Amino acid sequence: MEKNLLTILSIVLLCCSCNPSKTTELIDTESVVVCVSGMATEEASKSGTTVSSYFSNLLTTEYWPARWTCGQWTETEGWMYIASDAAIFLSYLSIPIMLLFYIRRRKLDLKLKAIVALFGAFILLCGFTHLIDVVIFWEPVYRLSGFVKLLTGVVSLGTACVLGLVIPQALKFKSPDEVKISEEKLSHLKDLLHEMSDITMLGSWEVDIKSNKASWSDMVYDIHEVERGIEIKVEDGINYYHPDHREIISKAVKDAIAKNEGWDLELIIITKSNKEKWVRAIGQPVVVKGKLKKLRGLFQDIDQKKRNELKLEETSKNLEQLVEDRTSELRKANQELESFSYSVSHDLRAPLRAINGFAEALNQDCKDQLDDQASQFLERITANSTKMGQLIDDLLEFSRMNRKETNFREIDLQSMITKTVKEIFPDASKSIKINKLPTIVGDKEMLEQVFTNLLSNAVKYSSKVAKPAITVSAEENLNHHILTVADNGVGFDMQYADKLFGVFERLHRDSEFEGTGVGLALCQKIINAHQGEIWAESKLGEGSSFHLKLKKTS
Amino acid sequence: MNITSEVQIVLIEDSDDDAALTMRAIKSSNLVNDIVWLKDGEEAINYLKSENEAGEAKPKLILLDLKLPKINGIEVLERIKQDEDLKKMPVVVMTSSKESKDLDRCYSLGVNSYVVKPIDFSRFMDVTKKVSLYWVLINQIPKD
Secondary structure, eight states, rough: HHHHHHHHHHHHHHHHTTTTHHHHHHHHHHHHHHHHHHHHHHHHTTOOHHHHHHHHHTTTTTSSSOGGGTTTOOHHHHHHHHHHHHHHHHHHHHHHHHHHHHHHHSSOHHHHHHHHHHHHHHHHHHHHHHHHHHTTTTSSSSHHHHHHHHHHHHHHHHHHHHHHHHHHHHHOOOOOOOOOHHHHHHHHEEEEEEEEHHHHHEEEEEEETTTTTEEEEEHHHHHHTOOTOOOOEEHHHHHHHHHHHHHHHHHHHHHHHHHHOOEEEEEEEETTOEEEEEEEEEEEEEEEEEEEEEEEEEEEEEEEHHHHHHHHHHHHHHHHHHHHHHHHHHHHHHHHHHHHHHHEEEEEEEHHHHHHHHHHHHHTTTGGGGHHHHHHHHHHHHHHHHHHHHHHHHHHHHHHHHHHHOOEEEHHHHHHHHHHHHHTTTTTGGGEOOOOOOOEEEEEEHHHHHHHHHHHHHHHHHSSSSSEEEEEEEOOOOSSSEEEOOSOOOOOOGGGGGTTSSSSSOOTTTTTSOOOOHHHHHHHHHHHHTTTTEEEEETTTEEEEEEEESOOOO | OOOOSSSOOEEEEEHHHHHHHHHHHHTTEEEEEEEEESHHHHHHHHHHHHHHHTTTTOOEEEOOOOOOOOSSSSHHHHHHHHTTTTTSEEEEESSSSSHHHHHHHHHHTTTEEEOOOOHHHHHHHHHHHHHHHHHIIIOOOOOO
């Protein structure tokens, strides 16, 4: 079997070798006959060739004629054949040499090296088959030729198989154009990164645990104001930190090494030119296969931002202090005001009482001695001191409301106003109509004061009409209650409406209607404290309406 | 008509005018005559102490103004109400102000009554008369 295979292979190879002579074969049948007879002779004589005998006598030439003598070669035909084969051989020889050079110069992985070597061997073997074809013109080493071709066939097949396996991978390789585009993209990204680093003043660093060497990006050097590229050790990096912060960063590094913990800290460094600078230092351990290999992180100049932050913090602290100071000043002023009004209420009232009292005493004790005019003067003294007493009382009440803290709760207006009317305006209660009133939220004492004042005004200013009619009513919208106290009294000219709520502002003379001009000012103050609104509408001679707008929930 | 010669009312008041008007009001009723007028807190405390030690009968009413020189009315009230011998004496504060601060303080110290003096004289007369008559004639105080 083995023998047969070799025989067939040899015949095939021989035929291939003899191929160029086929054309001549047609021309000269005699030499063909010679060759064929030679072949036949050889075949007959070594019918017992074995594999071992084949290889032991590989270079034998005795069974075949040299190619020059096989067929009728002209000089031109033969030398063209020889020269071409020689050229092919030389080029096939040079290719593996170049590949060898390539493999040695270029770093390739082992697998790729093997493929290139295999390819080189395939080319080289092909080259040798052509060399042997040249040799065969003089020395018919057909056995060697057969062997080399066999070898070439095997290596070619192997190369083909490997190529078949490698092609799908090779397809994934980028073409030079694609590589160029990728490189452009990469360089663009690099530029962007650079720009970003410049704008954000953010650099990166890495420390190799084994060598204890740190590598800094340019920005990190720049932040430290250190010449770029200088060799840095971990300790050097730490020593750039402010003495107060050195311990913090040392501990962070130690923890990162011992516990695999990262850090993100805002600390001060002292640059090479002795400037204090706030930086954000971020670090992360890099663990490969459970083993700490590197520390890696970012380093950012946050000096301006941090200083602004600190300034803002200080400003806000100062502001708080200022508010506190002002509040305590206000509290003090309030206390002073309180003691002032305390004095007023005592010290101003006492002499008034004396004036009033002694005028009255004079009137009682010496009535007989006084003429009409003197009596009248005395009456005026009494009336004025009484009026002044009222003014002081109202003023005190007004200032008391300023200082009073509100105490909000639910108030049933219906019962509150009914009670007020009954207690304070018993004489006028028949002319006061109270419609259905809601329950609202407010300070009861304050609102009682408001309705007392409004009702008192309504009663006073409608006292001169034949049939006084006063109505307390309520309306509501989505968010507010609108409460109204209306009368049919003298009313007022709307052009003075804005003066109504000023302290001591009056629209009527005392001789018409008595008053101090404090009541409505007080009402407005109270309604303001409830974040509500108060306003009035009137027509001279037809009465007035006072409206309160209060939030449904306070 | 003089009911008794014992001191019935002690008036503690620094203002001559107020004192004169108050006494005029009290006396106008013709029921009470024996009024002792003391012009400041210190004098008042000393008087009450010495009277008590001398074994004199206790006054039926102390009318106390709040604004006084040296020791103010509130402090006088405090001393009276904290003194074992004096604390049963009825003290009525008669003052110009109705400051809630004063009201609270006086009541927490145990004042027996708190009256605001009206400016209008006829009302003042009326109030003063009523107060003195009530405490001197109607109210009972423990003997001893």
